[in-house]
Amino acid sequence: MSRADRSSNLARWALRWAVALMVVWALVALRERTARADLKPLVWAADQEGGGPYVYPSDEDPGRVVGFEVELAERFAAHLARQASFYQGQWDKLPDLLRAKKCDIVLNGYEWSAARADAMEASIPYYAYALQLLARKGGELRSWVDLSTPSSPPRKVGVLGGSAAEAYLRQRLGERVEIVSYDGTTDAMREVETGKLDATLQDTPAAAFYGTRFPLLEKVEAPVGGGFFVVYAAKGQTALVHALSEKIALMVRDGELEALYRKYGIWNDAQGRVREIAEAGTYYGLSLDTPGVAKGPLASPASAVSASARKHGLGVVAAYGWILVRSAGLTLLLSCLSFPLAVAVGLLIALGRLYGPRWVKAPLAAYVEFLRGTPVMLQLYFIFFFLPEVGINVPAFWTAIAGLAINYSAYESEIYRAGLLAVPKGQMEAALALGMSQPLALRRIIVPQAVRMVIPPVVNDFIALFKDTSVCSVVTLVELTKRFSVLSQSTQATAELMLMTAVLYLAMSYPLSLLSRRLELSFGRALS
Amino acid sequence: MIEVRGLCKRHGALDVLSDVNLSVAKGEVAAIVGPSGGGKSTLLRCMNGLEAFERGAVLLGDLELTAAAQGSTPAATLRAVRRKVGFVFQQFNLFAHMHALGNVAEAPVHVAGMSQASAEKEARELLAKVGLADKAAAYPHQLSGGQQQRVAIARALAMRPEILLLDEPTSALDPVMASEVMAVVSDLADAGQTMIVVTHQLGLVRSVADTVHVFAGGRRVEHGPTEAVFSAPAHSTTQGFLAKLRTT
Numbered sequence: 001m002s003r004a005d006r007s008s009n010l011a012r013w014a015l016r017w018a019v020a021l022m023v024v025w026a027l028v029a030l031r032e033r034t035a036r037a038d039l040k041p042l043v044w045a046a047d048q049e050g051g052g053p054y055v056y057p058s059d060e061d062p063g064r065v066v067g068f069e070v071e072l073a074e075r076f077a078a079h080l081a082r083q084a085s086f087y088q089g090q091w092d093k094l095p096d097l098l099r100a101k102k103c104d105i106v107l108n109g110y111e112w113s114a115a116r117a118d119a120m121e122a123s124i125p126y127y128a129y130a131l132q133l134l135a136r137k138g139g140e141l142r143s144w145v146d147l148s149t150p151s152s153p154p155r156k157v158g159v160l161g162g163s164a165a166e167a168y169l170r171q172r173l174g175e176r177v178e179i180v181s182y183d184g185t186t187d188a189m190r191e192v193e194t195g196k197l198d199a200t201l202q203d204t205p206a207a208a209f210y211g212t213r214f215p216l217l218e219k220v221e222a223p224v225g226g227g228f229f230v231v232y233a234a235k236g237q238t239a240l241v242h243a244l245s246e247k248i249a250l251m252v253r254d255g256e257l258e259a260l261y262r263k264y265g266i267w268n269d270a271q272g273r274v275r276e277i278a279e280a281g282t283y284y285g286l287s288l289d290t291p292g293v294a295k296g297p298l299a300s301p302a303s304a305v306s307a308s309a310r311k312h313g314l315g316v317v318a319a320y321g322w323i324l325v326r327s328a329g330l331t332l333l334l335s336c337l338s339f340p341l342a343v344a345v346g347l348l349i350a351l352g353r354l355y356g357p358r359w360v361k362a363p364l365a366a367y368v369e370f371l372r373g374t375p376v377m378l379q380l381y382f383i384f385f386f387l388p389e390v391g392i393n394v395p396a397f398w399t400a401i402a403g404l405a406i407n408y409s410a411y412e413s414e415i416y417r418a419g420l421l422a423v424p425k426g427q428m429e430a431a432l433a434l435g436m437s438q439p440l441a442l443r444r445i446i447v448p449q450a451v452r453m454v455i456p457p458v459v460n461d462f463i464a465l466f467k468d469t470s471v472c473s474v475v476t477l478v479e480l481t482k483r484f485s486v487l488s489q490s491t492q493a494t495a496e497l498m499l500m501t502a503v504l505y506l507a508m509s510y511p512l513s514l515l516s517r518r519l520e521l522s523f524g525r526a527l528s
Numbered sequence: 529m530i531e532v533r534g535l536c537k538r539h540g541a542l543d544v545l546s547d548v549n550l551s552v553a554k555g556e557v558a559a560i561v562g563p564s565g566g567g568k569s570t571l572l573r574c575m576n577g578l579e580a581f582e583r584g585a586v587l588l589g590d591l592e593l594t595a596a597a598q599g600s601t602p603a604a605t606l607r608a609v610r611r612k613v614g615f616v617f618q619q620f621n622l623f624a625h626m627h628a629l630g631n632v633a634e635a636p637v638h639v640a641g642m643s644q645a646s647a648e649k650e651a652r653e654l655l656a657k658v659g660l661a662d663k664a665a666a667y668p669h670q671l672s673g674g675q676q677q678r679v680a681i682a683r684a685l686a687m688r689p690e691i692l693l694l695d696e697p698t699s700a701l702d703p704v705m706a707s708e709v710m711a712v713v714s715d716l717a718d719a720g721q722t723m724i725v726v727t728h729q730l731g732l733v734r735s736v737a738d739t740v741h742v743f744a745g746g747r748r749v750e751h752g753p754t755e756a757v758f759s760a761p762a763h764s765t766t767q768g769f770l771a772k773l774r775t776t
Contacts, residue, residue, distance in 0.1 A: 426617060426621035427621060429617070430617065430623065430680075432578065433576055433610055433617075433684075434610065434611075434635035434639060434684075434687060435607050435610040435635060435640075435687065436635070436638065437603065437607060440638060445625075448625050449623075449624060449625050452625060
């Protein structure tokens with residue numbers, strides 16, 4: 001058996017493997033869908049990235065989420081005689097998920113605001129929050145007055161991007177401080193500890209929950225500002241929202257809500273406002289804007305759910321190794337399913353552009369230029385969040401596969417175009433002179449040579465795509481990079497997690513490089 | 529067997545071929561000679577449809593390649609003509625990703641629909657015929673130029689062409705390798721293969737050609753039996769051309 005034969009056997013084997021993977025995944029997805037159809041779960045969207053005490057990865061099983069909103073969701077679902085199903089989304093994109101019909105409700109510390117209540121249906125509040133300023137213990141920043149005193153350079157204050165804290169700071173202090181926004185809550189707290197930030201403004205629940213994790217931080221004055229967290233549902237879902245409000249009112253009356261909040265150490269006197277609203281049975285959309293809403297000290301954690309102590313070294317590997325490996329599996333699956341598609345489509349585009357009839361050439365050129373010229377993240381966003389509005393609802397996993405395949409097909413087509421053009425003209429002439437039709441000559445003579453020539457750049461792109469799968473977190477998939485980010489937020493074991501993540505990426509991409517080199521050697525020999 | 533009638537071919541304003549007539553009978557070996565740029569190779573390429581032409585026709589049995597002016601030849605006719613007309617290129621053009629045996633067996637299997645086994649059996653016989661029985665598994669880049677050209681001839685013969693067109697088959701080869709290829713062409717001539725060969729090798733013309741056609745400036749300026757043309761060239765181009773070739 002020649003080397004070329006062996007290599008083509010290898011390629012055939014890889015193809016079979018990819019098809020098998022696809023079939024397995026389809027079966028799993030189908031089973032999940034039928035199971036879902038039976039139960040009609042209440043799909044609630046939230047972001048577990050830095051989400052304590054709201055929604056965060058469980059310590060025992062980091063693939064599961066815990067938090068007071070998880071418990072709320074379960075109670076809501078039970079009230080509706082449905083099963084609660086968690087849907088991971090990026091915090092600032094949660095309303096988009098509602099609009100795209102990916103979830104039933106958004107339950108993740110979303111403040112009531114007139115604009116949001118206009119675009120979505122809001123329940124009565126389930127929590128009255130305020131904003132707590134945190135600074136370094138023993139630092140010079142002792143009060144809000146200190147913060148608002150102009151200094152040069154301006155003081156830096158970290159906030160969760162798009163949160164009420166950010167809006168509050170912008171409105172009150174505007175140009176006097178530099179506002180730095182983060183994707184997760186704990187990022188900003190760590191940056192205050194390390195001295196990169198002067199202070200951070202946090203929701204009272206987060207400030208209370210992570211207080212133990214960041215011993216170098218202290219509260220500056222009493223909480224300020226504030227408002228209410230409500231559950232949002234899609235416009236028109238009035239019956240659903242009504243049922244949720246009903247359940248909140250019931251939990252307030254039974255003391256169930258207070259018990260839950262005490263468990264997470266987030267109960268305080270301000271929750272009296274929630275009680276008033278629940279008892280009134282209506283919600284007027286009142287926004288409490290006066291400082292000091294949350295009067296009285298935050299209650300100390302009663303039966304103690306709080307941020308667990310930071311793990312170190314091998315402890316991190318033991319606790320989070322398996323979940324990272326599982327997320328790496330998703331990364332691998334995404335790459336291995338989307339890339340063959342990208343290659344096949346890319347080759348067809350290249351052939352169309354070089355040998356196709358004139359009327360396909362211009363559209364194909366436009367396709368390539370458009371896809372190369374726009375970010376893959378935007379394309380994924382379009383498929384996932386926009387297409388549902390015109391009736392095409394693609395699940396996250398297939399959105400990622402399709403988006404990556406379509407985006408990379410543009411790059412692959414350019415590689416193949418170069419490869420096809422590099423095959424000497426005499427090869428086509430010799431094939432035609434033997435009586436071959438042009439399609440047969442392409443299939444038997446030209447394409448096989450072009451494919452062999454472009455192996456190195458194509459494998460290079462495969463490795464690039466492999467790492468580009470991390471953008472799939474915008475369509476709510478928790479692949480390796482997103483998992484790293486989520487765990488790093490909830491555990492602060494950033495160094496260990498980063499190392500493990502890098503090792504996993506390398507362990508997957510290095511064999512690819514080796515395979516490429518072997519293919520190159522065996523094919524290259526036949527073409528030099 | 530094959531007939532070229534009033535063929536005209538232009539490249540922009542340049543007349544590459546002007547009103548060319550040429551006819552080759554079954555079993556005949558015709559040589560096309562003349563100074564470079566005289567349209568010899570272009571004529572050969574027109575005869576199997578690798579190049580289109582503006583006026584005239586190429587007739588092969590009841591098949592006809594028509595000029596672009598009369599609407600181009602249908603693709604099916606083009607393929608039918610090419611199956612009957614073998615072509616050997618100056619630069620060999622072996623399929624780089626296939627070994628010698630694969631090159632020879634490719635068209636019989638994928639164009640003529642022969643089984644892989646019998647195509648390979650015939651391919652081995654053809655490789656033996658051109659003296660390369662031991663090179664069946666060699667890739668083109670592992671063969672010398674002369675060996676590649678002999679594989680290319682075997683590849684063309686595998687389709688059992690009624691006529692074989694050879695476009696300067698020895699021009700890219702050094703004298704030793706050229707003589708290997710010339711020996712193969714001689715054998716074919718002896719076996720009665722109809723051929724048209726464009727060449728500068730006078731030795732080849734003398735040993736295999738029944739007729740000679742002299743081209744200059746896109747026109748056939750002289751033609752006739754080889755001996756007659758060589759011994760008493762009538763046209764000044766022929767005289768000058770022959771004289772120049774003899775001295776080199």
